[in-house]
Amino acid sequence: MKDRFGRTINYLRISVTDRCNLRCIYCMPEEGVLPLGHEEILRYEEIVRIVDVARELGINHIRLTGGEPLVRKDLIDLVKWIRTAGIPDISMTTNGTLLAPLVKPLKDAGLGRVNISLDTLDPEKFRRITRRGSIHDVLSGIRAAVDSGLNPVKLNMVVIAGLNSTEIQDMARLSLEMPVHVRFIEVMPIGPDPTVARDGRVTLEEIVAEVKKVGELEPVPHPDGAGPAESFKIKGGEGTVGFIAALSRPFCTECNRLRLTADGKIRPCLASDLEIDVKGILRSGQTDEEIRRLVKDAFARALELKPQAHHLASYEAQARRMCQIGG
Ligand code: SAM
Ligand code: SF4
Numbered sequence: 001m002k003d004r005f006g007r008t009i010n011y012l013r014i015s016v017t018d019r020c021n022l023r024c025i026y027c028m029p030e031e032g033v034l035p036l037g038h039e040e041i042l043r044y045e046e047i048v049r050i051v052d053v054a055r056e057l058g059i060n061h062i063r064l065t066g067g068e069p070l071v072r073k074d075l076i077d078l079v080k081w082i083r084t085a086g087i088p089d090i091s092m093t094t095n096g097t098l099l100a101p102l103v104k105p106l107k108d109a110g111l112g113r114v115n116i117s118l119d120t121l122d123p124e125k126f127r128r129i130t131r132r133g134s135i136h137d138v139l140s141g142i143r144a145a146v147d148s149g150l151n152p153v154k155l156n157m158v159v160i161a162g163l164n165s166t167e168i169q170d171m172a173r174l175s176l177e178m179p180v181h182v183r184f185i186e187v188m189p190i191g192p193d194p195t196v197a198r199d200g201r202v203t204l205e206e207i208v209a210e211v212k213k214v215g216e217l218e219p220v221p222h223p224d225g226a227g228p229a230e231s232f233k234i235k236g237g238e239g240t241v242g243f244i245a246a247l248s249r250p251f252c253t254e255c256n257r258l259r260l261t262a263d264g265k266i267r268p269c270l271a272s273d274l275e276i277d278v279k280g281i282l283r284s285g286q287t288d289e290e291i292r293r294l295v296k297d298a299f300a301r302a303l304e305l306k307p308q309a310h311h312l313a314s315y316e317a318q319a320r321r322m323c324q325i326g327g
Helices: 044-056 075-084 100-109 123-130 137-146 167-178 195-201 203-210 290-303
Strands: 009-013 061-065 089-096 113-117 153-159 180-186 217-219 229-234 238-242 255-258 265-267
Touching: 009 044, 009 180, 044 075, 044 290, 061 075, 075 100, 075 229, 075 238, 075 290, 113 137, 123 137, 137 153, 153 167, 167 180, 167 203, 167 238, 195 265, 203 217, 203 238, 265 290
Parallel strands: 009 061, 009 255, 061 089, 089 113, 113 153, 153 180, 180 238
Antiparallel strands: 217 229, 229 238, 255 265
16 A cells, blocks of 8 residues: 555554553553443454455554553454464564563464563652553563564663653663663653653653663664664664654654554544544445445545644644554
C-alpha cells in the first residue's frame, strides 16, 4: 500500500485493549480512563478478519499494543491466529509486568520480538512514574525475554526532565551488559496533562550528549532493518542504543504505519484525531465478500487521510489519549 505522499505502508499497530495495570504519568490519568465496554472492543476473530485483509494489501508487520496488551485474556491465541493468517513479523509493546511467565508461549505462538517499557532502574522512582506495579516484575520480564531468544528485545525509556533524565547513562549502560536495544524516547504531548511533556522535555541533543558520556557511539544498522530509531553501539557493548525524537526530529517522511484502535477504528496517524470505523462494517451482517470489500475501502480511505506530518510541537490536546489509540 502506498499513501498519497508515496510512503509504503506495511506496518499495522493493533491496540488490543485500552486497559492497563499501570498509570504512567505521561500516558494515563491516576484514575485511569473510563474503559470501553466489552461489546465495544474488537473480538479476536474480528481482529484476525481485518488482519487478513491488511495482509492482502501489503501489511507484513503487526505490533500488538494497548493499553497493556498482556492484561487481555488469551492473547497467545491471537498471536497464533495472526501468524496463521500469514503475517511473518509479529511484535508487541508491553510494560513487562506480566511478561515473564508468558514469554515462552508467546514466542511459540509466533511472537518474534518485543519492546518493553522501562523508564528507570530505581524502584521508588518506578512507583512514582507508573503509580503502581513493581519494577522487579519488569526486570524479570526483560530477563525472560532475552533468555527466550526473542530478537531484538528493545527497552523503551521515555525521558522526562527532573524525573528520570539523570538515569540516561545508567540506561545506556544496560546495552553494554545485555543484548538489548535501549531506545531513548522524547516525551510527547499525548498524555492526560500536556505540561508533563512541555515542562519535562529533554531534547534529542541533550539525550545524545548524556549517552556519549558512557562511551563512543558507532553507527550500526537498525536491529530490525527499519523504524524511527537511529541505532548505535557503545564501544564494547553487547547491545545497541537508539533515539526516537518525534519532536526534535520527526520521522513522518519515513512513516510506514497505520493503527487499529481497540474499538475498531483505523487511525492513520497517532497524532491526528482522524479515524475510520471498521467495527461497524464487520458487524453489519453483510456477506463475507462485501465485508472484505468494505474493509479494503476503509484502508484506502485511511491512506487518503494519512497526514503528511504531525503537529505535536504545538502541544495541543488530542481528543483521545495514547492508551486509547494504542501506543
Ligand atoms: N502498555 C504498553 C507499554 O507501556 O509498553 C504498551 C502501550 S504504551 C502506550 C506504548 C509506548 O508508548 C510505551 O513505550 C510508552 O512508554 C510510550 N508512551 C506513552 N505515553 C507517551 C508519551 N506521552 N510520550 C512518549 N512516549 C509515550
Ligand atoms: Fe499503561 Fe503503557 Fe500507558 Fe504506562 S505507557 S500507562 S504501561 S499503557
